[in-house]
Amino acid sequence: MHELGIVEQLVRIAVDELEKAGAEGPVSSVNLRVGVMSGASPEALRTAWEVVVPNTRLKGAELLIDEPPATCRCLECGATSEVDGYTFACPSCDSGQIAIEGGSELQLASLEVEDS
Numbered sequence: 249m250h251e252l253g254i255v256e257q258l259v260r261i262a263v264d265e266l267e268k269a270g271a272e273g274p275v276s277s278v279n280l281r282v283g284v285m286s287g288a289s290p291e292a293l294r295t296a297w298e299v300v301v302p303n304t305r306l307k308g309a310e311l312l313i314d315e316p317p318a319t320c321r322c323l324e325c326g327a328t329s330e331v332d333g334y335t336f337a338c339p340s341c342d343s344g345q346i347a348i349e350g351g352s353e354l355q356l357a358s359l360e361v362e363d364s
């Protein structure tokens with residue numbers, strides 16, 4: 249399960265950010281962006297979170313996960329649209345010439361810190 253490694257890395261980034269910001273209060277929530285094309289499963293990330301986080305600075309923080317949809321841009325007509333399942337064609341002109349642009353995010357979006 250590579251989600252364990254992903255969570256460990258995200259926690260390291262979060263702890264770095266907290267140190268840089270000089271935040272000392274407990275972290276109430278952590279917001280992740282996990283695109284549908286990222287290859288990571290939000291459910292597995294939550295499981296990994298439960299394993300990793302109790303031993304870290306983020307102990308007790310609620311995990312919030314945004315799942316931005318995949319988007320694509322049509323190379324024929326320029327329309328941008330959400331990718332619906334595995335139908336990779338432009339909804340405007342039906343062209344198969346599309347470039348996937350969004351949905352592969354796997355990043356820390358924000359942190360909420362309580363006042364100490």
Ligand SMILES: [Zn+2]
Pocket residue numbers: 322323324325326327338339340341342343
């Ligand atoms: Zn098109």
